Amino acid sequence: MPISFDTTGFRQLDQNTWQHPSGDQAELAYYGLVPDLPAGLDDLPRLRHDLALIHGETGCLIEAHVVQLGGAPALLRIIKLPLPNQPNGQVFVGSFTIPKENCSAVLQLGAVERGMTGVREAILADELGFQNWVKPHPYAPELEGVLPFHAGDDPRHDARFPDHPLTRVRAWAHHVVRTARVDPGFASLPPFRVQAPPPPVTPGQSLITALPSLPVKDFIGLQIGEQTTYWRTADPKLREMLGRGLMGRSPLAETRFRDMLLIDIETGEAMIPDRFTTNGQMTAHGTRLQQVTLPEADAALSDDDVMDAYKWAGRMAGAAAERGEFLSLEPIENQGEQVDPHILLAVQPHEGQPMVIAQFSPPPTEGPLAGSPSRSAPATPESVEGIGVIAGLAVNEWRSHPLRMAITYRRPAG
Structure with missing residues (x-):
């Protein structure tokens, strides 16, 4: 795999999957396909906007950044999704994608809310006021997604809720940025670029x-x-x-x-x-x-x-x-x-x-x-x-x- 990361504290389940005692699961994947990103890493505003729309269909994009992972430019995104087939609870996923011209490598961690869910949100909503809770998405203000973008996911609150899955995902992501390594051969591959849009349809063309x-x-x-x-x-x-x-x-x-x-x-x-x-x-x-x-x-x-x-x-x-x-x-x-x-x-x-x-x-x-x-x-x-x-x-x-x-x-x- 092109990416290596610190697995201290994790138990390896198979060649590309590791599990933490908390239940959080890390996975490595390589895709020999043109990356499915809507924009390049050099166009962060468009990339954030379109990713917010994409993830809004199933949950919510909390944040997205371009970072250096082992010296290679990578997309870091953190999303939240409703737990499938459950009335309450969410899963938080932090992922690093290193996109190349014809392939990509992805490292991600998924953390599931367990036990009593929604405690962080309930406490913070009461403190901040429900009128200040839900906010327009900073990357796509017009978005009305499956899950709201709200004040409770702000990283300033992580220290008060060290066991919350969002806190764990962010802490893991920060550690990965500091410690991960990328295979030099993979890092040197041509970068991913989005093809420019074509010229307008020729007059008289029937589509x-x-x-x-x-x-x-x-x-x-x-x-x-x-x-x-x-x-x-x-x-x-x-x-x-x-x-x-x-x-x-x-x-x-x-x-x-x-x-x-x-x-x-x-x-x-x-x-x-x-x-x-x-x-x-x-x-x-x-x-x-x-x-x-x-x-x-x-x-x-x-x-x-x-x-x-x-x-x-x-x-x-x-x-x-x-x-x-x-x-x-x-x-x-x-x-x-x-x-x-x-x-x-x-x-x-x-x-x-x-x-x-x-x-x-x-x-x-x-x-x-x-x-x-x-x-x-x-x-x-x-x-x-x-x-x-x-x-x-x-x-x-x-x-x-x-x-x-x-x-x-x-x-x-x-």
């Missing part, structure tokens, strides 16, 4: 909405109305943005969404809209696609290409979990409310440990998964990819080509 399939090698299916068409991608930009919560979204139902792009089917010119605006302005990225037939695409694909596509779906389920979402893998023509067949892919905590889960509906009747409604395993980079491959085994029973499959983002109801 229509299209919903993409799984990307398989250099090919992708696009659902345009009730028709599925097939395309060869000319550059990696679409593949870099798909599945990571960065693209504009098309709602299928109240809690179901798909990535979307705009395409001129006559020329193959396409625009990939960013999901979030910057200073109220929508930006997009230009690309060009070449239309092909399904037999033409299929002839260019190997079994390894198909397996890589399902591994990608598994990794995207892991990325969705960081946003508080999960995925449904389903035929691209399935729109509106959820219907069968489909496979839910998620990474969820279970007894303090993240688990990767695939739920089949209906359960497979053939092959190694016959009769099984679900499969699960402790979440590791290998098992997150592997659960996508398992989902692909179930898809085989549907006799559906992977270019006719799509991922749909799912948010828990409420």
Whole structure:
């Protein structure tokens, strides 16, 4: 792993996971993908603004800073999330991300509220006054997120509540900044940069909405109305943005969404809209696609290409979990409310440990998964990819080509 840190007091659970006696859990991860940050580290105001919007969908971004980690520029962010499936309580996560041109390394600590929750907030709200409690988010004043930005999370109060999980996360982050080391070879890789927005659409160009399939090698299916068409991608930009919560979204139902792009089917010119605006302005990225037939695409694909596509779906389920979402893998023509067949892919905590889960509906009747409604395993980079491959085994029973499959983002109801 590119990052090494002081594990004193932690018990190692596996190659990349450590647990503290308090229950706090540290994890190291390496991603061989273009980072999914909405802006570069050299544009901190935009990075903070867009991250506040992203994390506001599932919780709240408390703070974000660019720091030096072992001599390498890194993004430090601290967020809070509601405890899943619990009426009260929160989990606080502090993470360091070192983004590079085509990969990133992440070190994070998660700390869960245990026992009686909300004590810090109750005491401080009474002292500070409820009229002074909730504040506009300093990075995005227009934001109304799932959890409020409030005065109780200010670091000035940490000393009074040394056992609070937010205090523990901040103390750990400060220690990591002082003591962590970064592999020199990784630190010297080209830095992450956000591609500049494309020029405006050419007058007379006719763009229509299209919903993409799984990307398989250099090919992708696009659902345009009730028709599925097939395309060869000319550059990696679409593949870099798909599945990571960065693209504009098309709602299928109240809690179901798909990535979307705009395409001129006559020329193959396409625009990939960013999901979030910057200073109220929508930006997009230009690309060009070449239309092909399904037999033409299929002839260019190997079994390894198909397996890589399902591994990608598994990794995207892991990325969705960081946003508080999960995925449904389903035929691209399935729109509106959820219907069968489909496979839910998620990474969820279970007894303090993240688990990767695939739920089949209906359960497979053939092959190694016959009769099984679900499969699960402790979440590791290998098992997150592997659960996508398992989902692909179930898809085989549907006799559906992977270019006719799509991922749909799912948010828990409420």
